[in-house]
Amino acid sequence: MNAIGTIRLYRPDPTSIGVSEEWGGASVTATHTQGALVVSIRGEVDASNAARLGDYLERHAAVAGSLVVDTSAVDFYGASALAVLHRVDRCCARGGVGWRLVAGPALGRVMRVGGAADLPRAESVGAALRQLGSPCASVGS
Numbered sequence: 102m103n104a105i106g107t108i109r110l111y112r113p114d115p116t117s118i119g120v121s122e123e124w125g126g127a128s129v130t131a132t133h134t135q136g137a138l139v140v141s142i143r144g145e146v147d148a149s150n151a152a153r154l155g156d157y158l159e160r161h162a163a164v165a166g167s168l169v170v171d172t173s174a175v176d177f178y179g180a181s182a183l184a185v186l187h188r189v190d191r192c193c194a195r196g197g198v199g200w201r202l203v204a205g206p207a208l209g210r211v212m213r214v215g216g217a218a219d220l221p222r223a224e225s226v227g228a229a230l231r232q233l234g235s236p237c238a239s240v241g242s
Contacts, residue, residue, distance in 0.1 A: 118131065118161060119131045119132065122153070122157060124153045124154070125147075125149050126144045126150070126177075127142060127143065127144040127145055127146050127150045127154065127175075128143050128144055129143075131161050134169075134226070134235075135230050136166065136230075136233075137165065137168065137229075137230055137233055137235050138164070138165035138166075138168050138169070139171060139226060140157070140158060140161055140168065140169070140171065142154070142170070142171065142172050142174070142175050143175065143176075144174075144175065144176060145175070145176055145177040145179075146175055146178045146179060146185075147178075147181065148181040148182065150182075151179070151181065151182035151184070151185050152185075154182070155184075155185040158185065158188075158189045158192075159189065159192050162189060162193050162198050162200065163192075165198055167198065167199045167200065167233040167234075167235060168199070168201075169200065169201050169202075169203065169226055169229040169230065170189065170200065170201070170202050170203065171226050171229075172203060172204055172205045172207070172208045173204075173205035174205065175205050175208055176207055178207045178210075178211050180215055183211055183215045183217055186217065187220070190219075190221070199234075200221060200233075201221050201222065201228075201233060202220050202222050203223055203225060203228075204222055
């Protein structure tokens with residue numbers, strides 16, 4: 102017998118969109134740039150802050166037409182936090198949101214070892230914006 106129930110979908114609080122946050126050694130900011138939402142991550146992402154990063158990214162993906170996740174300023178990206186990016190990928194696929202990942206050196210190493218080659222990547226924020234079809238994407242290449 103199949104379970105019957107109710108699924109509640111919540112829209113994010115509009116005042117929480119674009120607000121910078123810090124958790125432990127990581128910080129994130131979100132800005133609207135050329136028709137897309139660009140989330141920039143800095144510092145260290147590990148098991149202690151991965152869930153909060155996932156929540157932040159999912160909340161912003163819910164309101165974005167296009168999403169760019171920029172990890173070029175990440176100093177350390179733990180293998181246990183790699184699941185966050187797969188969660189974002191599934192969230193964007195469900196919501197019909199185009200997204201690209203700009204993987205810095207720290208994340209690139211973890212992706213090679215962790216076999217995460219299936220995530221949609223771009224070399225830079227400018228390249229990601231071009232791939233997503235954002236207007237005026239030649240700025241910031």
